[in-house]
Amino acid sequence: MANIAQAVRLALHYAEEHLGVTDIFGEDVGPPLGGVFTCTQGLKTTWNSPLDERGIIGMAMGIAMAGGRPVAEIQFCDYVYNTIDLLKLAGNTYWSSNGQWNLPMVVMTPVGSGIRGSIYHSHSFDATATHIPGWKIVMPSTPLDTYGLLLAACRETNPVMFLIPKALMRVKGDELIPGEPVEDKALSKLIDAPLGDRSKWVPQWPTLDEVIIPIGKAKTVRTGSQVTVVSYGRTLPMCAKAAEALAAEGVDAEVIDLRSLWPYDWDALKASIEKTGRVVFVNEDTEVTNFGEHLMRRTTDELFYKLLAPPKLVAGKFVPGIGLADPLEAASVPQQHDIEAAIRSTAAMAP
Amino acid sequence: MVRDARKMTRAAKPDESPAKPSRPEQQRFPPMISQSNELPLEAPLLLQLHDLMVKARCLEERLIAMYKSGHGYFWIGGPGEEAFNVALGLLIKKGQGPAFDYLHFHYRQSATLLAMGEDPMGAIRQMKNVAADPYSGGRNFAGHFAKKEWNLVPVSSPIEVQYAMAPGTALVQKRHGGDGITIVTGGDAGTAEGDFATCLTWSSRPGQELPVLIIVTNNRWGISTPAGQVQAVEKVSDRGVAFGIKSKTIDGNDPIGAWLELKEAFEYVRTERKPYLVEANVSRLFGHSSASGANYVTNEADCITRFEERLEQHGVLTRAQANALREKYATEFADLARIAKEEAFPDGQTIWDHVFHGEPGRDPFPR
Numbered sequence: 001m002a003n004i005a006q007a008v009r010l011a012l013h014y015a016e017e018h019l020g021v022t023d024i025f026g027e028d029v030g031p032p033l034g035g036v037f038t039c040t041q042g043l044k045t046t047w048n049s050p051l052d053e054r055g056i057i058g059m060a061m062g063i064a065m066a067g068g069r070p071v072a073e074i075q076f077c078d079y080v081y082n083t084i085d086l087l088k089l090a091g092n093t094y095w096s097s098n099g100q101w102n103l104p105m106v107v108m109t110p111v112g113s114g115i116r117g118s119i120y121h122s123h124s125f126d127a128t129a130t131h132i133p134g135w136k137i138v139m140p141s142t143p144l145d146t147y148g149l150l151l152a153a154c155r156e157t158n159p160v161m162f163l164i165p166k167a168l169m170r171v172k173g174d175e176l177i178p179g180e181p182v183e184d185k186a187l188s189k190l191i192d193a194p195l196g197d198r199s200k201w202v203p204q205w206p207t208l209d210e211v212i213i214p215i216g217k218a219k220t221v222r223t224g225s226q227v228t229v230v231s232y233g234r235t236l237p238m239c240a241k242a243a244e245a246l247a248a249e250g251v252d253a254e255v256i257d258l259r260s261l262w263p264y265d266w267d268a269l270k271a272s273i274e275k276t277g278r279v280v281f282v283n284e285d286t287e288v289t290n291f292g293e294h295l296m297r298r299t300t301d302e303l304f305y306k307l308l309a310p311p312k313l314v315a316g317k318f319v320p321g322i323g324l325a326d327p328l329e330a331a332s333v334p335q336q337h338d339i340e341a342a343i344r345s346t347a348a349m350a351p
Numbered sequence: 352m353v354r355d356a357r358k359m360t361r362a363a364k365p366d367e368s369p370a371k372p373s374r375p376e377q378q379r380f381p382p383m384i385s386q387s388n389e390l391p392l393e394a395p396l397l398l399q400l401h402d403l404m405v406k407a408r409c410l411e412e413r414l415i416a417m418y419k420s421g422h423g424y425f426w427i428g429g430p431g432e433e434a435f436n437v438a439l440g441l442l443i444k445k446g447q448g449p450a451f452d453y454l455h456f457h458y459r460q461s462a463t464l465l466a467m468g469e470d471p472m473g474a475i476r477q478m479k480n481v482a483a484d485p486y487s488g489g490r491n492f493a494g495h496f497a498k499k500e501w502n503l504v505p506v507s508s509p510i511e512v513q514y515a516m517a518p519g520t521a522l523v524q525k526r527h528g529g530d531g532i533t534i535v536t537g538g539d540a541g542t543a544e545g546d547f548a549t550c551l552t553w554s555s556r557p558g559q560e561l562p563v564l565i566i567v568t569n570n571r572w573g574i575s576t577p578a579g580q581v582q583a584v585e586k587v588s589d590r591g592v593a594f595g596i597k598s599k600t601i602d603g604n605d606p607i608g609a610w611l612e613l614k615e616a617f618e619y620v621r622t623e624r625k626p627y628l629v630e631a632n633v634s635r636l637f638g639h640s641s642a643s644g645a646n647y648v649t650n651e652a653d654c655i656t657r658f659e660e661r662l663e664q665h666g667v668l669t670r671a672q673a674n675a676l677r678e679k680y681a682t683e684f685a686d687l688a689r690i691a692k693e694e695a696f697p698d699g700q701t702i703w704d705h706v707f708h709g710e711p712g713r714d715p716f717p718r
């Protein structure tokens with residue numbers, strides 16, 4: 001089974017073969033490394049860029065303007081912040097030109113905590129990204145979703161921000177990407193670059209099928225009747241696990257993987273919250289002007305009289321960084337027990 | 352020379368921090384119009400340059416008049432840069448797609464557009480922010496052009512971002528083959544932004560040089576800040592040298608010199624498929640924008656006056672002809688402005704249009 005890093009690679013291989021992707025680039029994205037998380041090993045159109053994030057985003061915009069199809073990587077989302085006004089520009093170019101210049105471009109970047117990345121390899125970007133109109137924003141939590149969403153992103157005619165939860169990068173899925181070998185080690189043999197000299201290495205790509213996971217569609221990963229839990233990225237599997245654990249206590253939680261942050265699947269959220277009357281939003285970005293706060297606003301605006309409990313947000317603490325030592329990171333971003341406690345207490349509430 | 356003016360300022364007040372802004376007089380270039388007696392271009396081209404320069408000046412004057420009479424909220428434009436910008440426009444390979452030139456402009460480029468054959472009504476409509484504004488549908492400021500048919504990417508307000516995008520279009524053009532190039536323009540103050548260095552770096556990667564004509568029009572001002580107060584570089588073109596980029600500072604107030612220098616630069620970029628940095632010294636004749644009053648300044652060289660004197664001396668143009676031309680364009684643009692003043696503003700509900708390509712505009716929230 002592919003992990004997320006491999007799923008990115010498989011998707012990009014498919015996209016450069018079949019979807020017209022012309023340039024996959026960024027810092028250390030090309031050979032010999034193929035990306036600091038190995039997401040771009042062995043691909044045909046990769047190249048190493050100068051160490052210049054603004055240059056990377058500007059280059060992607062220019063390529064898109066001239067009819068290419070770029071996939072640009074920002075090595076860690078912690079370093080995307082100095083490109084914010086270019087991201088704004090990419091998001092408003094179609095609008096400000098009154099429908100003349102659309103930009104088909106994908107920016108992918110690893111986000112979030114969980115690899116002991118300390119202050120500058122643990123940032124989240126979903127709250128900031130969702131403040132930039134004109135972008136589609138996705139964040140998968142499984143390899144198959146990564147594959148399907150990345151193909152959808154590479155077909156888009158608008159800018160897409162592809163956020164990859166770095167803590168899940170090496171987690172294997174439990175669904176096969178169509179075309180990947182069933183046997184566990186086989187995929188690695190085919191597409192992982194060897195250690196040491198890679199100058200002679202060529203990947204052997206399996207024949208892949210197209211899977212498009214539409215941007216804007218959520219996925220219910222567990223059905224339940226008492227409380228809805230909405231999450232994405234690193235915290236999603238934690239929510240699923242929490243729901244399983246709480247089932248033993250008689251708490252019946254429905255878990256939704258939002259997958260797309262903009263546009264997001266309000267229909268799915270609404271149907272679930274109407275059913276359960278309770279909702280917990282979980283993500284690890286800092287809690288002030290957090291994307292979950294928007295979802296809470298929407299919930300209270302539209303579903304107030306269906307609610308049996310106040311909507312709850314479990315998110316990162318509003319502190320300037322995520323410290324390196326385990327207790328610091330644990331105190332900064334949601335942990336399994338925080339999520340369980342929030343689900344438990346929300347499920348127990350009644351008007 | 353600017354260089355000397357800066358030295359003077361520094362020498363006079365060596366220990367002052369922060370330095371007092373230099374007086375405008377100290378910012379002035381010496382007369383930049385070549386005093387040479389030869390006219391190395393043929394009369395029809397000289398007259399075309401002159402015609403377009405006057406046309407561009409009259410258009411900007413009309414836009415300023417619209418601003419001052421309440422028919423627009425903000426004016427910014429290119430009066431003072433006509434000599435250079437007209438020459439630039441005449442040399443552009445106009446069209447859509449990588450076989451043609453990509454244009455990453457800033458907000459002082461109206462003369463270039465007119466030289467390319469653009470209908471001046473577009474600029475007037477954008478000034479009035481009416482729905483029929485062909486560049487932004489009433490969404491953006493004057494001088495913020497965008498025209499996909501001509502590879503003119505949207506001019507945007509953030510200074511210098513165009514320099515970060517330019518290598519992208521040039522990369523596609525280099526791969527595409529042919530002689531289409533990318534042209535990027537901006538002012539001198541903006542070169543302090545990292546995006547200028549980005550452009551130099553990305554267009555000169557060894558073995559992967561890109562066909563970008565990198566232009567800086569140097570008016571020695573960033574709004575109110577004199578260049579010499581905030582940047583130590585003597586010539587912006589020196590910045591290109593470290594990157595192995597062919598670089599030159601030229602007199603942007605002389606249309607003849609500008610045309611000849613640009614022609615050489617264009618030919619180099621088109622054929623060598625490598626970058627070329629042109630710094631053009633120009634004037635800023637109506638201040639930075641309407642925010643600083645948009646009044647004609649008398650202490651900077653006026654490229655049109657100087658050019659007309661020269662053309663008159665050589666019997667290419669008479670004063671009467673020059674006056675008549677001005678009169679013609681002034682009347683024409685006044686008439687166009689009268690039409691635009693009656694046109695409709697965009698409907699408020701159109702804010703939802705063109706958020707995403709391929710999707711109908713809609714408010715995502717119930718209200």
Ligand SMILES: Cc1ncc(C[n+]2csc(CCOP(=O)(O)OP(=O)(O)O)c2C)c(N)n1
Nearest residue numbers: 508509510537538539540541570572573574
């Ligand atoms: C990134 C950014 N910072 C500040 C401004 C405000 N601003 C607009 S024009 C300008 C000065 C630009 O000077 P220069 O680059 O020399 O160009 P000029 O206007 O003189 O042609 C400034 C500071 C801006 N638009 N964008």
